[in-house]
Amino acid sequence: xxxLGGQALPGNVGRAILGPFADQRAVDTLNxxxxxxxxxxxxxxxxxxxxxxxxxxxxxxxxAPVAPFVxxxxxxxxxxxxxxxxxVVPIGILGGVVAALNLNRPLDRIIxxxxxxxxxxxEFVTGxxxxxxxxxxxxxxxxxxxxxxxxxxxxxxxxxxxxxxPLFLVLFGYIARMARSGMIEALDSDYTRTAVLKGLxxxxxxxxxxxxxxxxxxxxxxxxxxxxxxxxLVVIETLFRYQGIGSLIFTAARGKDFPMLESGILTIGxxxxxxxxxxxxxxxxxxPRIRLGSDQ
Amino acid sequence: MTNSAKAxxxxxxxxxxxxxxxxxxxxAVLRNLSLTIGQxxxxxxxxxxxxxxSTVALTVVRYxxxxxxxxxxxxxLDGQNVMKxxxxxxxxxxxxxxxxxxxDPGKALNPSIRVGRQLTEIFxxxxxxxxxxxxxxxxxxxxxxxxxxxxxxxRYPHQLSGGMQQRVAIAMALANDPSMLILDEPTTxxxxxxxxxxxxxxxxxxxxxxxxxxxxxxxxxxxxNMCDRVGVLYAGMxxxxxxxxxxxxxxRHPYTVALLRCLPRGGQRKDQGRLxxxxxxxxxxxxxxxxxxxxxxxxxxxDRCRSELPPLYDLGGRLSRCFHHDKxxxxxxxxxxxxxxxxxxxxxxxxxxxxxxxTYASHGHALRAVKDVSLDLRPGETLxxxxxxxxxxxxxxxxxxxxxxxxxxxxxxxxxKALAPRLENRSDDxxxxxxxxxxxxxxxxxxxxxxxxxIGRALKRLAGLSGKALEARLNDLVRSVRLTxxxxxxxxxxxxxxxxQRVAIAxxxxxxxxxxxxxEPTSALDVSVQAAILNLLxxxxxxxxxxxxxxxxxxxxxxxxxxxxAVLYLGRIMELGPSEDVFSGPHHPxxxxxxxxVPKLDQTETARIRLDGEIPSATNPPSGCVFHTRCPRxxxxxCEQQEPPLSEAQPGHSIRCHIPxxxxxxxxxxxxxxxx
Numbered sequence: 001x002x003x004l005g006g007q008a009l010p011g012n013v014g015r016a017i018l019g020p021f022a023d024q025r026a027v028d029t030l031n032x033x034x035x036x037x038x039x040x041x042x043x044x045x046x047x048x049x050x051x052x053x054x055x056x057x058x059x060x061x062x063x064a065p066v067a068p069f070v071x072x073x074x075x076x077x078x079x080x081x082x083x084x085x086x087x088v089v090p091i092g093i094l095g096g097v098v099a100a101l102n103l104n105r106p107l108d109r110i111i112x113x114x115x116x117x118x119x120x121x122x123e124f125v126t127g128x129x130x131x132x133x134x135x136x137x138x139x140x141x142x143x144x145x146x147x148x149x150x151x152x153x154x155x156x157x158x159x160x161x162x163x164x165x166p167l168f169l170v171l172f173g174y175i176a177r178m179a180r181s182g183m184i185e186a187l188d189s190d191y192t193r194t195a196v197l198k199g200l201x202x203x204x205x206x207x208x209x210x211x212x213x214x215x216x217x218x219x220x221x222x223x224x225x226x227x228x229x230x231x232x233l234v235v236i237e238t239l240f241r242y243q244g245i246g247s248l249i250f251t252a253a254r255g256k257d258f259p260m261l262e263s264g265i266l267t268i269g270x271x272x273x274x275x276x277x278x279x280x281x282x283x284x285x286x287x288p289r290i291r292l293g294s295d296q
Numbered sequence: 297m298t299n300s301a302k303a304x305x306x307x308x309x310x311x312x313x314x315x316x317x318x319x320x321x322x323x324a325v326l327r328n329l330s331l332t333i334g335q336x337x338x339x340x341x342x343x344x345x346x347x348x349x350s351t352v353a354l355t356v357v358r359y360x361x362x363x364x365x366x367x368x369x370x371x372x373l374d375g376q377n378v379m380k381x382x383x384x385x386x387x388x389x390x391x392x393x394x395x396x397x398x399x400d401p402g403k404a405l406n407p408s409i410r411v412g413r414q415l416t417e418i419f420x421x422x423x424x425x426x427x428x429x430x431x432x433x434x435x436x437x438x439x440x441x442x443x444x445x446x447x448x449x450x451r452y453p454h455q456l457s458g459g460m461q462q463r464v465a466i467a468m469a470l471a472n473d474p475s476m477l478i479l480d481e482p483t484t485x486x487x488x489x490x491x492x493x494x495x496x497x498x499x500x501x502x503x504x505x506x507x508x509x510x511x512x513x514x515x516x517x518x519x520x521n522m523c524d525r526v527g528v529l530y531a532g533m534x535x536x537x538x539x540x541x542x543x544x545x546x547x548r549h550p551y552t553v554a555l556l557r558c559l560p561r562g563g564q565r566k567d568q569g570r571l572x573x574x575x576x577x578x579x580x581x582x583x584x585x586x587x588x589x590x591x592x593x594x595x596x597x598x599d600r601c602r603s604e605l606p607p608l609y610d611l612g613g614r615l616s617r618c619f620h621h622d623k624x625x626x627x628x629x630x631x632x633x634x635x636x637x638x639x640x641x642x643x644x645x646x647x648x649x650x651x652x653x654x655t656y657a658s659h660g661h662a663l664r665a666v667k668d669v670s671l672d673l674r675p676g677e678t679l680x681x682x683x684x685x686x687x688x689x690x691x692x693x694x695x696x697x698x699x700x701x702x703x704x705x706x707x708x709x710x711x712x713k714a715l716a717p718r719l720e721n722r723s724d725d726x727x728x729x730x731x732x733x734x735x736x737x738x739x740x741x742x743x744x745x746x747x748x749x750x751i752g753r754a755l756k757r758l759a760g761l762s763g764k765a766l767e768a769r770l771n772d773l774v775r776s777v778r779l780t781x782x783x784x785x786x787x788x789x790x791x792x793x794x795x796x797q798r799v800a801i802a803x804x805x806x807x808x809x810x811x812x813x814x815x816e817p818t819s820a821l822d823v824s825v826q827a828a829i830l831n832l833l834x835x836x837x838x839x840x841x842x843x844x845x846x847x848x849x850x851x852x853x854x855x856x857x858x859x860x861x862a863v864l865y866l867g868r869i870m871e872l873g874p875s876e877d878v879f880s881g882p883h884h885p886x887x888x889x890x891x892x893x894v895p896k897l898d899q900t901e902t903a904r905i906r907l908d909g910e911i912p913s914a915t916n917p918p919s920g921c922v923f924h925t926r927c928p929r930x931x932x933x934x935c936e937q938q939e940p941p942l943s944e945a946q947p948g949h950s951i952r953c954h955i956p957x958x959x960x961x962x963x964x965x966x967x968x969x970x971x972x
Contacts, residue, residue: 103362189403190398190400190403190404191403191404191405191406191407193359193398193404194404194405194406194465194468195406196359196390197357197359197390197394197395197396198390198391198417198418198421198468198472199387199388199389199390199391199392199418199421199472200387200391200417200421201387202383202387204417208409208417209406209409212408213406213407213408286408287407287408288407288408288452288454289407289408289452289454
């Protein structure tokens with residue numbers, strides 16, 4: 001899909017690289033060396049077979065193998081994602097749980113409405129607002145995510161807080177809503193009634209009987225969002241001048257650097273697939289109905 | 297226990313009123329309800345759905361839904377005022393003195409916690425933990441007659457059958473040795489044989505434990521077997537109360553009278569007259585009731601009934617909230633009992649099934665869901681299919697309808713012509729000729745269309761009608777299922793369960809079917825609605841000469857409507873014959889066990905035959921006669937080695953058993969006490 005899309009884009013690769021004033025013969029020669037004048041199917045085959053062997057091809061722009069760029073960028077993206085993830089998952093779930101336990105009371109209204117309103121704001125809006133507040137006005141946090149060379153773990157973390165905040169805001173409402181509705185359903189369930197009528201203390205009812213059943217669907221949602229956290233950050237990475245995979249793809253797309261573009265997108269696809277797989281696996285571990293379904 | 301001296305009454309409700317807040321207004325659900333349950337007494341609460349039975353239970357344990365509130369009165373549990381308890385005291389009361397078991401044990405147990413843990417946590421509350429708690433839990437499971445408690449402790453609820461789940465739920469309820477046990481429809485949804493076992497268990501345990509019981513059920517027969525006293529609830533008010541036997545044999549409130557008349561009793565059949573029904577509906581939650589709540593549906597009601605609330609008359613040890621309690625039983629019938637025309641002379645079968653098999657593959661094993669079924673169905677007749685769940689009833693129906701293809705070899709003939717195994721290979725006429733009515737009309741009707749659209753579409757598709765002809769037929773059809781024009785414009789969710797089932801029936805009849813498969817069509821309905829649906833089915837049958845295949849777990853209902861009965865067990869026909877012969881016996885030992893499991897209203901407690909254990913897995917059926925593992929009349933090794941043939945014992949009556957017919961007759965004569 002990505003491959004076809006890339007090929008279908010207008011413009012000539014050789015021309016894009018060499019510029020509008022280059023000699024047509026030079027363009028043709030370059031196209032030939034790059035192999036882009038071959039039939040589509042042949043190009044696709046050599047590309048995909050190389051990819052599965054770990055060879056992502058050579059960048060048109062940098063004239064260097066793509067793989068190190070992609071791996072570097074992926075690593076950076078994962079760092080950013082990890083920070084956002086560590087922030088949003090516990091707080092999001094906590095928010096949802098607290099909201100559900102205070103259903104229809106002011107606290108619930110604040111969490112639900114607040115979460116929803118920040119979720120619908122696009123991350124470039126919240127990103128800019130946050131930069132203005134924390135970076136320009138308060139000067140607490142650096143406005144760029146590009147940390148100095150040889151920065152240690154904590155320095156990197158320090159630089160990543162601001163870019164991860166918009167992500168936090170986007171995902172918080174989403175996760176909190178899922179956790180809240182899961183909680184409400186579990187609280188209304190017959191097994192919770194059983195637990196309460198057993199005379200168990202409220203705390204035990206919540207921790208032992210409600211939470212696990214309530215958060216199962218949320219886990220799946222969180223895992224699918226991991227894909228977004230790693231792959232969907234073009235805007236944030238550009239805004240904070242961060243060398244992640246999103247900005248890599250963005251640059252590659254602008255320069256018609258197809259091997260880079262295609263490898264980047266395929267990598268993100270793989271990340272999505274793995275995240276979903278992990279989610280399903282986690283879900284089945286936590287849910288005895290699926291785990292033991294086969295030995296019935 | 298905090299209160300050392302036991303209070304005189306286990307439970308006392310005084311003038312209890314409960315309201316639900318709907319759309320910003322309080323709607324009364326319970327109105328000045330007073331009742332007492334003595335120590336060790338079993339009290340039954342009956343009434344149709346929506347009359348407030350479950351609200352009583354939830355109020356006692358203070359677990360009302362968020363929008364519910366107690367608006368007046370008092371609840372005293374073992375002398376303790378439940379309404380004055382703070383959170384901690386309430387928790388202790390729940391932990392120590394009151395327990396509850398409700399419908400649908402599959403949902404009542406936590407799906408992600410092992411059974412053992414769910415039990416031990418109760419003992420931990422009482423300060424027993426570790427090994428000791430485990431031992432207590434095992435002992436408790438033993439007590440509810442679970443044969444392998446150690447392995448059950450390790451399982452998750454979904455790995456247990458419905459009957460086992462309910463046993464576990466009962467074990468949990470009894471673990472704290474409560475003084476008050478509330479059972480809210482504890483056996484609804486279970487098979488008749490399982491229901492019988494669970495009821496036996498409750499009866500035995502209640503004697504061992506001397507707990508008082510509040511037993512809530514819509515099933516009058518179950519209550520009559522379980523309870524000392526019974527209260528009849530209508531629109532949140534107690535309308536009649538008294539000793540169970542007295543109330544059911546000599547009711548003094550028109551509602552009780554009418555409710556009892558809705559049930560097919562004593563082997564009543566469709567050609568012996570219609571069932572009585574209760575006209576109208578339970579007053580809605582928003583209704584403002586001035587006089588007697590039942591007045592609108594009562595043929596005895598006069599002006600006084602409509603304007604003045606009748607008091608609870610004390611009739612010597614019993615109560616009735618009716619001005620006309622002395623003549624309640626003279627309540628005129630709401631539905632004339634005029635007998636349907638006599639059966640027509642036997643014609644050629646409309647349906648002929650021969651050697652039908654269905655094998656599913658299940659984890660590499662062959663699962664024989666239906667094995668070698670052969671039977672005939674004549675026009676205008678009903679074939680009742682009975683058997684526990686897992687016996688193959690529904691699979692058989694699906695084979696007939698072509699929803700799943702049978703194994704090669706068997707044949708299905710409709711009016712002499714062979715039917716293709718798959719629905720898509722059948723002609724339009726053949727599809728039209730066979731229709732189905734499901735148990736749950738809610739999920740069978742598309743909720744986004746109006747009733748007119750739903751029935752109209754069926755007429756277009758099945759009868760190929762359009763324009764004026766469609767309009768005319770639509771009106772006919774709607775009238776024949778006793779819906780009115782008013783119902784046509786609305787969507788399914790605006791109709792009650794009974795009305796929805798009428799729509800489903802109208803749809804099935806749209807294409808003038810020859811055969812209608814009714815898969816538990818009344819199981820989800822209240823008895824008064826069930827009676828109306830059964831009458832409707834019987835009327836349509838005599839008018840249209842249609843045949844039914846009627847699947848139900850309620851044997852009295854099957855008996856009422858069926859001309860022939862097929863008893864299925866593990867996909868095999870164990871007995872096949874005219875309804876009267878099958879019911880009155882001599883019958884197959886399995887049929888005998890099924891019949892004796894049915895709770896009877898008149899409390900003629902026959903020596904009950906209990907079926908031990910569960911229906912074996914169809915992937916690995918027992919050798920020989922498949923029923924031998926549970927058969928109360930097993931005669932010896934022959935039962936384990938040879939599968940008996942389905943042999944004709946009497947003309948038209950076949951039994952699959954090694955015991956000769958005459959011997960069955962002799963064995964069962966002592967037990968058969970069935971009123972004719």
